[in-house]
Amino acid sequence: MKLNFKSPFLFLPLLFSFSLSDLSSDFYSVSCPNVELLVKDTIRFASSTDPTLLGKLVRLLFHDCIVEGCDGSVLVQGNRTERSDPANRSLGGFEVVEEAKRMIEALCPRTVSCADILVLAARDAVEIAGGPSVQVPLGRRDGLTSSISNVRPNMIDTGFSLDEMARLFSSKGLSIDDLVILSGAHTIGSAHCTSFSERFQQDSKGNLVPIDSSMEKDFATELIKQCPANANDTVTVSNDMVTASLFDNQYYRNLLDGRGLFKSDSVLFVDERTKGKVERLAEDEDEFFAKWRESFVKLAGVGVKTGERGEIRVSCVNVNE
Known part of the structure; x- marks a missing residue:
């Protein structure tokens, strides 16, 4: 069966046991109370000049969650990362996620994960496009690795039954x-x-x-x-x-x-x-x-990392040194 690496959103045969018990909707209420407003304003402004961004952000979240869980690993640049695989080369929206991260780092350094920013960005993209607003629990940490080897074996074709x-x-x-x-x-x-x-x-x-x-x-x-x-x-x-x-x-x-x-x-x-x-x-x-x-909340909870299983990246495109 031919694998199609430009499908709009694809899913993988990995067994995830996930729980939202370590996440909460008020996770940043003290440490970064304006995080949701900052992300939404960033997405709204960017999409006002590029309406195609909204669909790209939803797709980007799917491609993040299906490989190593919703841990922002698809955002990492570099050879042999998830982002470099043919399945992900046509993805978009990276720049606006990074822009939101830069703004948040200026106000709340080393506090908000890229994984959470991506979930919020996709959530907001749906709402800005006329869809429902969704309250999502937060507190994900960013994955420590991003490997191309995890992508291809876990993609399915849009011709699947x-x-x-x-x-x-x-x-x-x-x-x-x-x-x-x-x-x-x-x-x-x-x-x-x-x-x-x-x-x-x-x-x-x-x-x-x-x-x-x-x-x-x-x-x-x-x-x-x-x-x-x-x-x-x-x-x-x-x-x-x-x-x-x-x-x-x-x-x-x-x-x-x-x-x-x-x-x-x-x-x-x-x-x-x-x-x-x-x-x-x-x-x-x-x-x-x-x-x-x-x-959406269930999807955004797949394979989440908390505690020592992850980190808070300074930049979404690089794992911390």
């Missing part, structure tokens, strides 16, 4: 319900044409034709128009072509219409175990937002 995805989610304490809800992150952001290329093939004239019957015909035609056979690997399309910049439940409506961008999206409406969930979320945005709050 529901069984494969459910098994991987279960290994991290996440349910099929969480899978359906967290897939709703595809309501914002964009994806490279190569991330869904397996749904097409070239005919004798070199033109792309759809081979995935679950795609609605006009949608497939539009994808071919935006991603022709000669498109280079930097070309992207919106995950949700209807309300591309708005965090809403349009993603689920798209699935009902055969307009899921990835095969891993489409299977959610094809499989009877998840079809009813998709239908309910397509009808009720309030339910989606309520469930998003729960699943």
Whole structure:
């Protein structure tokens, strides 16, 4: 099976036993009481000139949490780090996380972890895009290592079946319900044409034709128009072509219409175990937002490090010397 290293968010078969018991929503209430405001203001200002940043930050959090847990290890620069793997080279949002870190270090030196800043940044990105506000527990510490060797074995392809995805989610304490809800992150952001290329093939004239019957015909035609056979690997399309910049439940409506961008999206409406969930979320945005709050907190708790298992980095791009 071909691994696709430009998928918008991917999950891994690592067994995580996580608990939020060491985290709390008021963790920085004394040591850095303005941390949440500082992060939100940074994200709001940056996204006002680059709206694509919001989707990038959500994706960045997913790619952090799936490898070594939510420990900021994806932010570290350098050869052979997680960030250098092909799966992560198309990620964005690093600069705004580092900018928030610089501001916070000036006011609260060696106090707030990059891992917490990234969780807050992704949380705020969803809210700024029109999604729900979420209260997240804080107190994560930054990972002490970041290794490329931990990335590739733990990535899955967007062509995976529901069984494969459910098994991987279960290994991290996440349910099929969480899978359906967290897939709703595809309501914002964009994806490279190569991330869904397996749904097409070239005919004798070199033109792309759809081979995935679950795609609605006009949608497939539009994808071919935006991603022709000669498109280079930097070309992207919106995950949700209807309300591309708005965090809403349009993603689920798209699935009902055969307009899921990835095969891993489409299977959610094809499989009877998840079809009813998709239908309910397509009808009720309030339910989606309520469930998003729960699943986001669960995701942000995967593999968290506290105490001596981590550190507070001075800069998010470097592990402390």
